[in-house]
Each structure stands twice: as structure tokens, then as C-alpha cells.
Amino acid sequence: DSGVTQTPKHLITATGQRVTLRCSPRSGDLSVYWYQQSLDQGLQFLIQYYNGEERAKGNILERFSAQQFPDLHSELNLSSLELGDSALYFCASSVEAGQGARSEQFFGPGTRLTVL
Amino acid sequence: LAKTTQPISMDSYEGQEVNITCSHNNIATNDYITWYQQFPSQGPRFIIQGYKTKVTNEVASLFIPADRKSSTLSLPRVSLSDTAVYYCLVRGSNDYKLSFGAGTTVTVRA
Numbered sequence: 001d002s003g004v005t006q007t008p009k010h011l012i013t014a015t016g017q018r019v020t021l022r023c024s025p026r027s028g029d030l031s032v033y034w035y036q037q038s039l040d041q042g043l044q045f046l047i048q049y050y051n052g053e054e055r056a057k058g059n060i061l062e063r064f065s066a067q068q069f070p071d072l073h074s075e076l077n078l079s080s081l082e083l084g085d086s087a088l089y090f091c092a093s094s095v096e097a098g099q100g101a102r103s104e105q106f107f108g109p110g111t112r113l114t115v116l
Numbered sequence: 117l118a119k120t121t122q123p124i125s126m127d128s129y130e131g132q133e134v135n136i137t138c139s140h141n142n143i144a145t146n147d148y149i150t151w152y153q154q155f156p157s158q159g160p161r162f163i164i165q166g167y168k169t170k171v172t173n174e175v176a177s178l179f180i181p182a183d184r185k186s187s188t189l190s191l192p193r194v195s196l197s198d199t200a201v202y203y204c205l206v207r208g209s210n211d212y213k214l215s216f217g218a219g220t221t222v223t224v225r226a
Binding site: 002004033035042043044045048055056057058088090092103104105106107108109110 | 148150152157158159160161162165203205207212213214215216217218219
């Protein structure tokens with residue numbers, strides 16, 4: 001158990017819909033990362049937050065957005081869903097921001113999103 | 117975005133040493149190189165992290181040359197339970213975007 005929790009574990013929805021994925025980082029971790037992993041694909045970095053502020057942005061679609069709240073939990077919002085958005089979405093957390101510092105990331109179990 | 121390249125797959129036998137090299141140009145000069153292990157339907161798990169030269173922990177060693185354009189993960193005496201996908205993770209020098217390699221599937225046979 002990494003200490004990172006993600007809800008829900010599974011999510012099935014239809015095209016055009018909007019969903020919210022939730023992540024609670026490990027106690028004491030200020031940085032949260034979101035990744036997408038499609039079937040048989042590698043991990044694609046979406047976005048990073050550090051203590052409530054956006055720190056780095058990957059190839060995140062405009063239909064996707066995220067935020068980190070004052071209690072440090074984070075939410076990833078996916079809207080106008082398409083079939084191709086079906087994937088495992090992982091959240092990870094680390095103590096530091098990661099730039100120039102040791103930043104071991106601890107990954108949650110993931111949310112499996114299926115878009116029908 | 118830093119471009120990373122790893123071999124797609126590697127086969128090995130129990131008790132052998134496995135070395136996986138990741139090529140990563142354009143990485144941030146002040147950032148660490150990290151390797152992760154992933155089993156099916158699980159989140160990646162941290163293996164080892166280094167900045168330069170050699171780092172060793174209880175499960176692996178990491179070799180990083182002076183130019184930091186590549187890194188080699190060394191798994192000594194692998195067992196069947198080491199069958200997994202291994203990823204290198206770096207950060208781009210200009211945009212600080214994180215970039216995972218495509219992953220190397222290591223299959224260990226008895």
C-alpha cells in the first residue's frame with residue numbers, strides 16, 4: 001500500500017459525459033501528479049500540482065482539467081468524453097516539487113475509466 | 117519534453133543479471149533520473165533514483181554516465197517475481213515536463 005488513495009476504482013460512462021477522478025496523496029506529500037495509461041501503452045504525464053499550484057503540464061487535453069485543494073487532495077475532471085479516453089488514470093504524490101530535488105513518487109492503485 | 121528510448125522487451129533466466137538502458141537526451145540538468153517497476157493493473161513502484169555515477173540499493177543498481185544522456189538499471193540475480201515492466205522517468209530541461217520511457221517488459225524464465 002503506497003498510501004495514495006484514488007476513487008473510484010472503476011468508472012463506466014458514455015461518450016460526451018463528464019467525470020471526476022479523486023486522489024488523496026500520502027500524508028505530508030505536497031506534490032500530486034496525474035498520469036494516463038491506455039491499453040498496452042506507457043504512462044503519459046498529464047499534470048503536476050505542488051501545494052495547490054500548477055507546477056508542470058504535460059500533454060493534457062483541453063477537455064481535461066485538474067486542481068489541488070487546500071487539504072492537498074486533487075481532482076481530475078474529464079469532459080466531453082470520447083472512446084479514446086478509456087484508460088487507467090494514475091495519481092502519484094511526492095514530498096517535494098521534483099525540480100532539482102529527490103522526488104520519489106508514490107502511485108495510487110489507479111482509476112479504470114471505460115467510455116462506451 | 118525529454119525524449120526517452122528503452123528496449124521494448126528483454127528475456128532472462130532466474131539468477132541472471134538484467135541490464136536495461138534508457139536513452140534520454142534533453143533532460144533537466146538539475147534533476148534526478150528515476151526508475152519504476154510496474155505489474156499488470158497496478159501503479160508503478162519506485163526502484164531507484166540517481167543523479168550521476170552509480171547508485172546502489174537493496175534491489176538494484178543505477179549507472180549514469182557523466183553526460184547523463186543515458187542510464188542503465190541493473191537487476192542482479194533476477195527471480196520469476198521480477199517479471200514486470202520497467203520504466204525510466206526524467207524531466208525535460210526546457211519545460212520540466214515529466215517523461216516516462218515506453219517501458220521495457222522483462223520476462224524471467226525458470
